[in-house]
Amino acid sequence: MASLRALECLVAVADSGSITQAARLLHSSQPAVSHQLASLERETGTVLLRRDPRGVRLTPAGRAAVADARRAIEAATSAVRSARAAGEATGGSLRLGCAQSLVSVLAPVIREWHRRHPEVAITLRESTAADELHGFVDSDEVDLALMPAPVPGRFTITTVAEEEIVLTAPTGHPLAEQPTVRLEDLEGVPFVHYAAENGLSAWLDRSFARAGVRPEPVMRTAVTTAAPQLAAAGLGIAVCPVSALSDGFPGEVRSFSPRWVRQLVAVTSADPDPLAARFIRNLRNHGVHVPHGVRTQLAADSPTSTKTR
Secondary structure (H helix, E strand, C coil), X not given: CCCHHHHHHHHHHHHHXXXXXXXXXXXXXXXXXXXXXXXXXXXXXXXCEEEECCEEEECHHHHHHHHHHHHHHHHHHHHHHHHHHHHCCCCCEEEEEEEHHHHHHHHHHHHHHHHHCCCCEEEEEXXXXXXXXXXXXXXXXXXXXXXECCCCCCCEXXXXXXXXXXXXXXXXXXXXXXXXXXXXXXXXXXXXXXXXXXXXXXXXXXXHXXXXXXXXXXXXXXXXXXXXXXXXXXXXXXXXXXXXXXXXXXXXXXXXXXXXXXXXXXXXXXXXXXXXXXXXXXXXXXXXXXXXXXXXXXXCCCCCCCCCC
């Protein structure tokens, strides 16, 4: 395979008409340029240059090779530019995976990147299943995935935020009359649960089982943000991550006692590359946005370490 240096020598000779001038253009010596050209002729098995008293002329084979040589040099230069741009977050692409309920955590960071780094192309894949997100990382379909801990040990994880798990209820619900709620208070309470394909379903079932609590599911939804809305509409109570709540939430929100939190982590297959590492730092700086109306409802005596904006 012809070296890039040999192709550069051929193009320089074509542009200058002289091996001496080509050597000057390339900041090289004349023997070094001649050696590269001779190597290229041996590889192609044909004469590329003819020397005469007026200088050096390309043969038909040489002229044919120069066009592709220019494209190869430009492609190599472009590859270096693209890699440098990705390393400096001024170009390239970033493929994100995300637990469905955490899109609201990603959204402000993506918006900031569209404004500050418009040359970086960002794509997003969402899932309600932890195993599917793990598969995205394993198969190199995403550069990083944002999801709740725990995560299998084969991955590299970076904690980006702590998120509170809260109870939501319709206005006037007996549990909403309390400043905080205990898990034990959910025994037998009509409950808007999650469908099996949503990872929160099994996670909550395990949490309830450990506490010896059995809420009474009245319906299920696969969409995390739908559960608190259904609860607020009067179908029962729901338990959800605070990121599932939006501004203007129409129901009641209460903290658990003791406070219930989960760690949010950025998952990569190995140490994150510079582009992913910069995005992860921005995630940590932004944290979890808690709408003002929701913050004011949470129990005053439940200290929060969730970063808010």
